[in-house]
Amino acid sequence: MKLWQIYLRGMLMGAADIVPGISGGTIAFITGIYERLINSLRSFNLTLWKVWKEQGFTGVLKAVDAIFLVTLLAGILSSVLLLSHFISWLLASYPLHLNGLFFGLVVGSAVIISREMGGWTLNQLLLILLGAFMATFISQVLPSIGSITPITFFFAGMIAICAMILPGISGSFLLLTLGLYGPLIEAVKVFNLTFIAAFAVGAGSGLLAFSHLLGWLFDHFRAATFAVLFGFVIGSLKHIWPWQFLTRYKISNQGKMLPLDTQVLPPWHFSDITGQASYSLTVIILMLVGLLMVLSLASHKK
Template sequence: MTPAGIYLRGVLMGAADIVPGVSGGTIAFITGIYDRLLASIRAFGLPFLGLLWRGRLRAAWDHVDGAFLLALVLGIGTSIASLARLIAWLLAHYPVPLWAFFFGLILASALVLLRQVGQWTPVRAGCLLLGLLVAVAIALSPVVAMTPGLPGVFIAGFVSICAMILPGISGSFILILLGMYGPILAAVNDFQWDVLLVFAVGAGTGLMCFSRLLYWLLHRFHSPTMALLTGFLFGSLLVVWPWKRALDWVVSSHGELRPAQQVPVLPQEYLTVAGEDPMLIPCLALMVLGFALVWWIHRQWGRA
């Protein structure tokens, strides 16, 4: 796998992580780098610190697969810097067509993962159903009123980063459910360094713990774990379904109301409850385009 290929995968992951409801872990899965990413994150442990302590910087770099992480992080950063404003503008002005495009992406991703489960057994089918039910429950959950303060910020960082590396579950969407989306965005905009530092520590702790658990599950129980993650993806289709009705709202850092709890509706009902054109034909075309794009990415890079 070339550095350019890893960089492009990072660009795709960054583009996915920008949007609440879409996970960069999904892109890592369909482009064939998920196991390597988990292994690289997992390598940040006591052996790595021991190598640094002894001044063996090159060995420490190789131990964590530094070249891979550097290319990936550069790709993610490039994507966020270049696409964040475009995605935000599309979400503000054309949310329904954009969600339709992401629906096609997620559906194709789920089918790609489904093919990797292998021969089906009752246990694997049960794992698929469990993942589906968990994702559906998360998608339909109301906002949780967390206790404000730095402990809540730490918990938000810990939980959201765990969700971010799971295919089909968005870390930013988890922040919305925890009622911390607005406060964290406000901390970023106002440079509240104490809040950001605690959030980063929580995220780092969660990443170190959860990546080890996922790595262990994928190597000891690969097919059941793949079935579970595939269920997450299928369940997350509710999150990216284009036509939704809001049941609850959350105030953003700019004082604007954002939907916090939504339920999917049919295009005809969306026209009634939202009073807006469901744009059915363009949305169906964008679903097909997103589906085809993922299939092409998987054929190009999925086994690279």
């Protein structure tokens, strides 16, 4: 595979990772580089020391498939930088429409994940409940911290990077659930090096720490892993439902409002309670567009 082809796949992965609902891992799987990516990440282990002593730095680069990884990462970063301004503008100008599209994308991902669970047995249902509980727990942890700091971004990077290993769940969706999607997009937009570096270090650390574990789970407990992921996604859908009313919040150390709890509303009640336009028809259309986009991508895997 030529370098420009790898770079292009990286750009597609970056575009997917910045949009909640589409997994960069899914794009890697569809475009035929998932296995190579996993093998490259797994090569970062203690045997590299032996390779270093016997073959030197050149041998290490070859062992980890460094040219492939660097080219792919360059494509991912290029896409993130190019899209961050556009996404930030949409978040500020069309939040209901954007969340409608995100909701459809995530529902589509949930459908794909459900196909990999191996049936609806009692064990799978319990694992789904575990995933839903995890989603509820994680979504409540971050707002309780009370501030957004580089440490927060570090741990967010560790969590979000898991999406690159397991196809089916989006890293940006995890960030959306944690309440960090908007702040990260803004950090990239204004080029806040402190937050970006903290997130990048967290992502790199998480990638090295979890790649072997997640790869092993995917190999040996595929159905169970996807059942937990399905529960997580379903349990998190509340957080991107377009029509919500803020019922509880707190002020962070930076003086910003942090949502703690919201009430999910039907679109026909949203305008009455909030006094804002619901844009019901266009938002529902965007939900369907997002759903069909993901299902269409999934059909190309077969």
